[in-house]
Amino acid sequence: MKVLDLQCRSEHVFEGWFASEEDFQSQLQRGLVQCPLCGDGQVHKRLSAPRLNLGATPPGPSALSQSAPLPESPAHPPQQLATWLQQARRMVAESEDVGSRFAEEARKIHAGDADERAIRGQATLQETVQLLDEGIAVLPLPPVLKEPLQ
Template sequence: MKVLDLQCRQGHVFEGWFASEDDFQGQRQRGLVQCPLCADSHIEKRLSAPRLNLGAAEPEATAPVSVPAPAGAAVLPAPLQAAWLELARKIVAQTEDVGTRFAEEARRMHHGETEERAIRGQATPDETLELLEEGIAVLPLPLPAAAKETLQ
């Protein structure tokens, strides 16, 4: 099993586990390896040092190897990335996905035509502006694809 430190174009750093280097490369070429925060499939390996447990004494603490993020990328600290992904998963778990019917369903709830409930879905920028102009509270919130999947 290979544990790789990975990074997307946005500078998000995450870990991936693969059966082998060939497995990683194959999955990457098929677009199966994606950033859990932004779903970017342009993934690169970062420098990482292997830790071999050969029964030796605990290694001394060393500073982690850091690879600079691409120019212009806003890099979130790992704890903040984890907190954002946890929040996104809670949102997904506690809302109903109405897909592209979001604007229509939000209007129906606002006008009392259907029961109010927590929903999420897709709306165009124009639909979002129309909802806001009608006094319907919406929050554009891009959810990473990883938030919609269960971890194995």
């Protein structure tokens, strides 16, 4: 799994997970890679340091990321992070929790067999990759977004 730091024309910085560099390039060419904040499809990779996971416990079967919020840095000023978290929490609050049926519901919505709506839930890494390969846009969210809006 490749984790890439990405940026759109509006300078929103976000993370993307791909099976390989070829998978990233393929999804980018098919217009499947978009900024989660503004929807811009003009995305490019940023320089990033490799992440070495030496002995950490693998995450459980969930579409939610187990990572902490982005640290403060010049690329992520505190106000930008606060704004991003508020927008992401609002999206969570306005979506339907379908639990472990996430992959199944996402496919039904994509095929037009269910009403189009915002959903959230749990999916395994394999299910998430399969959904992306099928052209179904999904966004893994960190658990911190489950906290109430303030």
